[in-house]
Amino acid sequence: MGFRRTAVVGVGLIGGSFAAASMALEGGPRVIGVDMDPDTLAYALENGIADEVATPDEAFESGLFGPEGVDLVVLATPAAIVESWLGRLGESGYAGVVTDVASTKSGIIEAAERWLG
16 A cells, blocks of 8 residues: 655655656655745646645645545755754644655754654
8 A cells, every 4th residue: 555645745856756757657646745846846847847836834734634635745945944844744744654854854853752752
């Protein structure tokens, strides 16, 4: 059993590559690109990198990270921003799988334990 809906937070080079690879999978998940930059979101949608796109505020307001939302979140942001994302996910009650592509791990692991248990 795979993931049915995946949110890729940060659809730049690394996140966009992950999203595009997920989109290419036969029977793969529905991919939602989340980014602060409207131009990046438009590019992701126009070029088949994501099925849907949203800003972070739109994603939280729409329930994307709620019980009926995504079951996988890939954090493809700079390492310094990952902790704030973990905090927002934890505060929103997100209960799915979270992974990241940041190059450092000790601070991220501490933040994940603090915010997500």
